[in-house]
Amino acid sequence: MRQPIRLSDYTPPSHLIERVDLTFRLDPTATRVTSKIRFRPNPARPGADLRLDGEDLKLISATIDGAKVEVAPDATGLTLPAAHLPDGPFDWQAEVEIDPQANTALEGLYISKGMYCTQCEAEGFRRITYYPDRPDVMAPFKVRIESDLPVLLSNGNPAGQGAGWAEWDDPHPKPAYLFALVAGDLVATRDRFTTASGRDVDLAIWVRKGDEDKTGYAMDALKRSMAWDERRYGREYDLDQFNVVAVDDFNMGAMENKGLNIFNSRYVLASPEIATDEDYASIERIIAHEYFHNWTGNRITCRDWFQLSLKEGLTVYRDQQFMAEARGGAVQRINEALTLRARQFREDGGPLAHPVRPSEYVEINNFYTATVYEKGAEVIRMLATLVGEEGYAKALDLYFDRHDGQACTIEDWLKVFEEATGRDLSQFKRWYEQAGTPRVRVSEEWQDGRFRLRLSQTVPPTPGQPKKAPMAIPVALGLIGANGQEVAPTQVVELTEDEITLDFEGLGTRPVPSLLRGFSAPVVLVHAPEPGALAHLLAHDTDPFARWEAGRRLALQAAEAMILEEAPADPAWLAALAPVVRDESLDPAFRALMLRLPDDETLAAHLADRGTTPDPDAIHAARRAMRRAVAGRFDADLRGLVNALAPVVPYSPDAASAGRRALRMTALGLVAQTDRGEMAEVVFKAADNMTEQLAALACLIDAGRGETALAAFHDRWQQERLVIDKWFALQTGHAQPARAVTVAEGLSAHPDFDWTNPNRFRALFGGLVGNHAGFHRSDGSGYDLLADWLIRLDARNPQFAARMSTAFEAWRRYDSARQARARAALERIGRHARLSRDMGEMVERMLE
Numbered sequence: 001m002r003q004p005i006r007l008s009d010y011t012p013p014s015h016l017i018e019r020v021d022l023t024f025r026l027d028p029t030a031t032r033v034t035s036k037i038r039f040r041p042n043p044a045r046p047g048a049d050l051r052l053d054g055e056d057l058k059l060i061s062a063t064i065d066g067a068k069v070e071v072a073p074d075a076t077g078l079t080l081p082a083a084h085l086p087d088g089p090f091d092w093q094a095e096v097e098i099d100p101q102a103n104t105a106l107e108g109l110y111i112s113k114g115m116y117c118t119q120c121e122a123e124g125f126r127r128i129t130y131y132p133d134r135p136d137v138m139a140p141f142k143v144r145i146e147s148d149l150p151v152l153l154s155n156g157n158p159a160g161q162g163a164g165w166a167e168w169d170d171p172h173p174k175p176a177y178l179f180a181l182v183a184g185d186l187v188a189t190r191d192r193f194t195t196a197s198g199r200d201v202d203l204a205i206w207v208r209k210g211d212e213d214k215t216g217y218a219m220d221a222l223k224r225s226m227a228w229d230e231r232r233y234g235r236e237y238d239l240d241q242f243n244v245v246a247v248d249d250f251n252m253g254a255m256e257n258k259g260l261n262i263f264n265s266r267y268v269l270a271s272p273e274i275a276t277d278e279d280y281a282s283i284e285r286i287i288a289h290e291y292f293h294n295w296t297g298n299r300i301t302c303r304d305w306f307q308l309s310l311k312e313g314l315t316v317y318r319d320q321q322f323m324a325e326a327r328g329g330a331v332q333r334i335n336e337a338l339t340l341r342a343r344q345f346r347e348d349g350g351p352l353a354h355p356v357r358p359s360e361y362v363e364i365n366n367f368y369t370a371t372v373y374e375k376g377a378e379v380i381r382m383l384a385t386l387v388g389e390e391g392y393a394k395a396l397d398l399y400f401d402r403h404d405g406q407a408c409t410i411e412d413w414l415k416v417f418e419e420a421t422g423r424d425l426s427q428f429k430r431w432y433e434q435a436g437t438p439r440v441r442v443s444e445e446w447q448d449g450r451f452r453l454r455l456s457q458t459v460p461p462t463p464g465q466p467k468k469a470p471m472a473i474p475v476a477l478g479l480i481g482a483n484g485q486e487v488a489p490t491q492v493v494e495l496t497e498d499e500i501t502l503d504f505e506g507l508g509t510r511p512v513p514s515l516l517r518g519f520s521a522p523v524v525l526v527h528a529p530e531p532g533a534l535a536h537l538l539a540h541d542t543d544p545f546a547r548w549e550a551g552r553r554l555a556l557q558a559a560e561a562m563i564l565e566e567a568p569a570d571p572a573w574l575a576a577l578a579p580v581v582r583d584e585s586l587d588p589a590f591r592a593l594m595l596r597l598p599d600d601e602t603l604a605a606h607l608a609d610r611g612t613t614p615d616p617d618a619i620h621a622a623r624r625a626m627r628r629a630v631a632g633r634f635d636a637d638l639r640g641l642v643n644a645l646a647p648v649v650p651y652s653p654d655a656a657s658a659g660r661r662a663l664r665m666t667a668l669g670l671v672a673q674t675d676r677g678e679m680a681e682v683v684f685k686a687a688d689n690m691t692e693q694l695a696a697l698a699c700l701i702d703a704g705r706g707e708t709a710l711a712a713f714h715d716r717w718q719q720e721r722l723v724i725d726k727w728f729a730l731q732t733g734h735a736q737p738a739r740a741v742t743v744a745e746g747l748s749a750h751p752d753f754d755w756t757n758p759n760r761f762r763a764l765f766g767g768l769v770g771n772h773a774g775f776h777r778s779d780g781s782g783y784d785l786l787a788d789w790l791i792r793l794d795a796r797n798p799q800f801a802a803r804m805s806t807a808f809e810a811w812r813r814y815d816s817a818r819q820a821r822a823r824a825a826l827e828r829i830g831r832h833a834r835l836s837r838d839m840g841e842m843v844e845r846m847l848e
């Protein structure tokens with residue numbers, strides 16, 4: 001494998017840039033890019049050579065201050081020796097030719113369905129022209145685009161346009177990774193926003209013709225995000241235009257390019273007929289996320305890519321705050337915990353574990369991870385908990401004041417908190433440096449009216465980090481009395497040592513501790529509650545997260561007994577669910593979450609955590625049995641819910657309506673366990689929205705009678721690519737485990753399976769991977785099929801292929817036969833002749 005890049009090797013740039021002028025003459029196979037760059041030597045690096053990054057570029061000509069220069073580019077760029085450079089500022093001008101049509105990696109300038117677009121983060125700009133492609137080099141950009149296409153967009157404000165050309169001017173200095181260009185036959189939905197200080201901003205969402213009626217929700221989310229950032233953080237938008245473009249072929253969710261956000265179309269386009277409630281929520285969150293980057297990421301950016309969480313962790317935290325306000329804090333927090341545990345804990349516990357600030361990488365695109373994003377956000381949430389609301393607000397004001405226009409580090413970030421609050425954060429900083437999910441062990445003691453809690457911590461070893469120092473862990477806890485009253489309100493205890501003891505005096509009866517309220521730290525709690533304690537919390541806890549968590553732990557216990565001891569469903573667990581099913585005063589969205597049993601992957605992780613090798617088939621069987629038990633016990637109530645929560649017309653995507661639908665569909669899924677999908681059939685036929693249609697269809701497939709409905713669904717939606725993605729995902733995701741690989745193979749030969757489109761590829765294979773017992777077939781057929789396709793994909797789109805390879809990251813969890821097959825599949829990928837740097841690094845780390 002290639003030599004890694006190390007954080008400790010950071011050196012400042014040799015030259016700074018005063019301004020950049022770019023001209024694009026667009027052509028599908030021979031686009032000409034002229035760059036004029038005003039360089040100035042960096043006083044911090046006197047006499048240094050200037051290295052310009054460049055990949056897959058054909059250099060046509062180059063001059064310095066107008067005089068032709070001979071340069072010899074290599075595979076990754078070119079060097080201008082200091083001896084040949086002026087001592088002061090100078091103009092570098094170069095013309096290169098690039099081939100957007102041949103760009104299948106979707107990095108740099110490429111073409112998606114006749115539309116030119118770019119993706120430059122992290123290091124895509126070097127595929128556009130020669131440039132110091134690093135985030136600590138910031139410059140204002142002017143861009144001229146020449147093309148016959150009607151819509152020509154770039155960053156910043158419009159600076160003129162005519163027949164066949166348009167010019168853009170971005171006055172805000174930015175790193176090259178935020179550069180963007182879009183050209184195509186597009187239509188816009190337009191709106192306006194006036195900022196707090198009175199700037200009128202033109203908003204436009206650009207889509208392909210035919211999609212313009214699906215942009216309303218994204219526009220609404222955008223305006224709410226803009227208002228929210230003013231209200232909550234005092235941050236205003238800073239250009240006259242804000243453009244969003246939807247693109248069908250896109251490796252990730254979206255990209256925060258300055259003034260020109262580019263989105264995967266699945267996170268922009270929505271209507272009740274084609275989008276589910278979950279899609280609406282994702283659109284809302286991602287629109288907000290990319291918009292929030294304007295301050296946390298764009299105006300204050302990262303010094304180098306090791307600092308990625310500086311912008312991503314913070315921006316995720318901000319989008320979480322926004323979503324909590326928009327959709328209700330408790331439900332939002334539970335969903336965050338579910339994602340964190342499913343994705344980040346899994347990553348942190350396996351061969352791909354790395355700190356929130358990694359110290360080395362081979363390919364930076366492999367580090368856009370749940371750890372950098374989601375754990376990074378948790379770290380900021382803990383910081384906010386520790387310094388309080390006021391301290392957080394003060395620190396953030398200082399951050400924006402001091403660092404606007406700069407490229408910063410995690411040290412800069414922590415320093416504003418230290419200065420604003422007077423706290424020493426040197427121990428807290430370990431959250432950025434140590435990988436692994438801390439274990440917090442809790443034991444209880446009850447004696448003579450004194451209740452004692454003992455909390456201790458360990459951080460497990462991770463690759464390259466065998467020994468860990470103690471972390472600073474905020475544990476929010478309270479006590480619930482035997483009568484159900486709260487006897488000690490929430491307090492935040494800081495666990496900074498290996499162990500601490502807490503005493504509660506003067507209690508008449510033994511209380512039940514409610515621990516890690518609000519999921520106050522991204523840790524695993526190891527605690528054996530007293531018999532009956534979880535049911536007590538489920539019934540009485542005042543903290544909604546802890547209440548949900550109690551139900552969750554009861555379900556996990558019940559599942560464990562069913563899987564390992566083949567026990568019947570625990571009657572105590574079933575009895576504890578009664579209020580959830582029946583209590584009309586509870587928020588429907590919350591009830592839906594309470595009735596959602598842990599999925600197979602969660603159960604596998606839970607067993608592995610407890611030192612047992614998970615058997616995917618046994619897990620699958622037990623989970624079905626659990627669902628059947630709930631359905632049997634509450635049959636009448638569940639049917640009652642399906643009927644009582646029948647849709648309110650017309651459909652509205654708001655959180656309250658979505659919550660009702662979530663509860664109704666959860667109930668429907670349970671009913672389908674006992675009525676073989678009778679009720680689901682009725683709902684499927686009557687559904688006027690995608691949320692219910694899709695959920696009912698899933699029930700029909702689960703019940704083994706999906707065939708006709710699937711055909712009807714395809715027939716009806718064949719023109720809607722985002723819906724056809726769902727059609728693929730549903731089939732591989734819900735196939736009977738024994739048939740899942742066959743179903744996936746069959747679908748991969750379907751004429752609608754365009755494997756070059758990341759959304760479609762992810763639909764089919766993401767569905768298969770999510771079908772736990774189906775993917776982990778004991779004969780290894782799931783691993784083999786995915787490996788075949790990853791090899792094929794890697795040659796075309798390495799970044800996306802590497803991301804999909806994380807399906808293997810937990811392979812060591814399973815029995816030795818499965819391990820041998822997973823290893824063989826990974827080794828086969830690793831041996832492949834055209835292995836990319838991206839995939840090479842992933843495979844090597846997973847096999848290490």
Ligand code: B3K
Nearest residue numbers: 121122254255256365368
């Ligand atoms: N910053 C982009 C992600 C870029 C990924 C590059 N491999 C989207 C986001 O986090 O908002």
Ligand code: ZN
Nearest residue numbers: 289293312315
């Ligand atoms: Zn982001």
